[in-house]
Structure formats: C-alpha cells, structure tokens
Amino acid sequence: MVRIGIIGIGFMGMIHYYGIQKVLGGKVTAICTRNPEKLDGDWTSIQGNFGPRGSLEDLSDIKTYDDIDVILADPEIDLIDICLPTHRHKDVTISALKSGKHVLVEKPIAIDLDSANEMTRVADETGNRLMVAHVLPFFAEFSYALEAVKNGEYGELLSANLKRITSKSADPPSAADVEKSGGPGIDLHIHDTHFIQLLNGMPDAVFSQGKLIGEKYTNYLTTQYIYKDNPVTISCSSGSISQKGRAFSHGFEIFLQKATLLFESATLGGQPVISQPLTIITDDGEVEQVNLGDTNPVDAFTNEIHHAVDAINSNSDPALLSGDKARDALLLCYKEAESVRTGEIITVE
Numbered sequence: 001m002v003r004i005g006i007i008g009i010g011f012m013g014m015i016h017y018y019g020i021q022k023v024l025g026g027k028v029t030a031i032c033t034r035n036p037e038k039l040d041g042d043w044t045s046i047q048g049n050f051g052p053r054g055s056l057e058d059l060s061d062i063k064t065y066d067d068i069d070v071i072l073a074d075p076e077i078d079l080i081d082i083c084l085p086t087h088r089h090k091d092v093t094i095s096a097l098k099s100g101k102h103v104l105v106e107k108p109i110a111i112d113l114d115s116a117n118e119m120t121r122v123a124d125e126t127g128n129r130l131m132v133a134h135v136l137p138f139f140a141e142f143s144y145a146l147e148a149v150k151n152g153e154y155g156e157l158l159s160a161n162l163k164r165i166t167s168k169s170a171d172p173p174s175a176a177d178v179e180k181s182g183g184p185g186i187d188l189h190i191h192d193t194h195f196i197q198l199l200n201g202m203p204d205a206v207f208s209q210g211k212l213i214g215e216k217y218t219n220y221l222t223t224q225y226i227y228k229d230n231p232v233t234i235s236c237s238s239g240s241i242s243q244k245g246r247a248f249s250h251g252f253e254i255f256l257q258k259a260t261l262l263f264e265s266a267t268l269g270g271q272p273v274i275s276q277p278l279t280i281i282t283d284d285g286e287v288e289q290v291n292l293g294d295t296n297p298v299d300a301f302t303n304e305i306h307h308a309v310d311a312i313n314s315n316s317d318p319a320l321l322s323g324d325k326a327r328d329a330l331l332l333c334y335k336e337a338e339s340v341r342t343g344e345i346i347t348v349e
Contacts, residue, residue: 155257
C-alpha cells in the first residue's frame with residue numbers, strides 16, 4: 001500500500017484527494033495546509049470549474065499538518081502529492097525527494113527550465129521517483145486517441161490538430177502573476193506540448209505565431225511542430241482568446257492512415273457541451289461514435305494517480321507522468337514563445 005501525503009488543499013488538492021479514494025494500492029494518510037478550517041475538514045469554500053464542490057470531510061483517520069517540513073519528516077508516507085502553486089513546485093519537490101519520498105507534483109513541473117532541470121537531477125541522484133501530474137492522457141477521449149495511435153490498428157499517424165482555448169480575462173494578469181504561473185502559454189498550453197510528445201515524440205523545431213505577454217510568455221498562439229525526418233504534420237492552437245460565453249474548449253482531429261478521430265467539448269454559456277463526441281471515421285465510410293461509458297472528470301485523476309501508485313508498487317516506469325517529458329513540455333513552451341517573439345522557426349535542442 002502506497003501511503004500518500006497531499007500538500008496543498010485548494011481545488012486541485014481536493015480533486016486529488018477525491019480521486020485517490022478509488023485508487024487500488026494507495027491511500028491518503030496525511031494532508032498539509034496552513035488553513036485551520038481545512039485541517040478540521042471544512043472544505044466547503046473550495047470550488048473549481050469542474051467536479052464537485054468541497055464538503056465537510058471526516059479526517060479523523062488522517063494526519064493533519066500545517067508545516068511542510070513536518071509532513072516531509074513523517075516516515076509513514078511513501079508518496080508526496082504536491083498541489084501547490086507552480087512557483088513553489090521546485091523547492092518543495094526537491095525537499096521531498098531529499099527526504100526519501102517519491103513525488104507526484106502538479107503540472108507544470110516548474111516555471112523556468114533551470115528549476116525543472118534541477119528537479120529531475122535531484123530525482124536521479126536520490127533514486128526517488130519524480131512524477132508530474134499531466135492528467136490529459138487519462139481523460140477518456142485522449143486516452144482512447146493515444147492508444148489508437150500507439151497500437152497501430154488504423155495505421156500510422158499522418159496528422160493531428162489540437163486546440164485548448166479559454167476566454168479572455170476581464171483584468172489582464174499582472175507581470176508578477178504571470179511570473180508565478182507562466183500565463184496561458186505555459187499553465188494551459190503545456191497540456192498540449194506534453195500530449196504531442198506522447199503522440200509523436202519531441203519535434204525538431206517549432207514555428208509559432210501569437211501574442212506575447214512581456215518577452216518570455218505567450219497569451220495565445222498557434223504552432224506548427226516540425227519533424228525533419230517524419231512526414232507527420234502536427235499543429236495546435238492554445239491560449240486565452242475566446243469571449244467569456246465560451247469559457248473553455250478543447251479537442252482534436254487526428255488523422256491516421258485508415259481512420260480519423262474527432263472530439264471537441266466546451267463550456268458554452270456556463271454549461272458543459274460536447275459539440276463533437278469522440279467519433280471515428282474509417283476507410284469504409286463508417287462514422288461511429290465511440291462508447292466511452294459513464295465518464296466523470298474526477299475519474300481521470302483517479303487513473304492518473306493509480307498510474308503513479310502502480311509505478312511505485314511494481315517498480316515500473318510511469319511513462320505518462322515522466323519528469324523528463326514534463327520538463328521537455330516546458331521547453332517546448334519556451335521555444336514557441338521564442339518563435340512568436342522572433343518570427344523564426346526555432347530549433348528544439
């Protein structure tokens with residue numbers, strides 16, 4: 001049994017807590033937050049853009065800490081699940097790894113590449129696992145698409161178009177806030193740069209156009225991912241550009257030799273709308289909606305954390321949560337910002 005300690009009980013920490021309840025081979029044994037009401041189990045103030053609102057939780061069987069150093073010193077925790085703001089990921093992750101714990105840290109791995117490299121280096125030195133919670137591959141539609149590409153049932157990947165769009169903020173984020181989050185071009189778009197690696201590996205170069213926030217970050221962009229020795233064409237549009245009536249949308253078109261996969265969902269007028277259910281179009285002209293069964297957004301987090309727990313229990317590679325891939329996803333975001341800034345094709349080294 002993998003004993004899990006969650007650091008940070010905001011919306012994402014709460015969703016991880018709920019997701020872990022269904023994980024076989026793992027359980028929450030401790031939480032850490034500075035908020036005394038949350039330590040007492042009153043999570044009613046927590047609400048996000050999907051999933052349940054927080055409620056009153058019975059934490060009588062769970063250790064509660066208000067100091068990160070103290071939870072890291074607890075010898076009865078195997079995996080630290082870090083759900084803190086991104087600018088705090090590096091220091092807490094490194095401390096957790098050095099304390100002998102495995103780590104699952106929310107995406108993005110960090111804000112800057114130096115921090116991400118240091119985190120992966122410390123994981124290598126300590127021999128403890130660094131896993132980054134890129135949840136997108138665990139959502140049913142994206143999981144199905146990734147498996148269809150990998151198993152080759154419909155032939156090789158020819159092309160893919162992805163998108164991930166949010167509405168424009170009424171008040172532009174401050175420079176200080178962007179330095180802590182990376183803005184939409186990292187905090188949002190990194191889902192795509194990670195998933196693209198899973199689809200077809202790291203591109204050799206990128207060409208992007210869009211709008212910058214300052215010099216280092218992007219507000220929105222469209223990118224072409226260039227593979228020099230591979231005829232596949234992959235593109236993605238992402239960022240904060242829509243009107244508020246369409247607060248969020250994401251989806252894909254994936255073209256294989258023998259089939260096309262389509263999916264798009266959005267929040268439209270405050271309501272979730274699946275404008276294009278996951279659909280497969282085959283060479284014989286058949287158009288079929290894929291039956292994914294009953295799906296719940298929290299299930300994706302259950303699957304994600306189960307992947308991490310299984311890697312620890314079986315001493316196997318958590319391929320979908322790789323710290324190296326998470327760092328490389330961050331690298332791609334910065335290369336794309338450089339392309340927007342310069343107007344040039346940027347080599348990915």
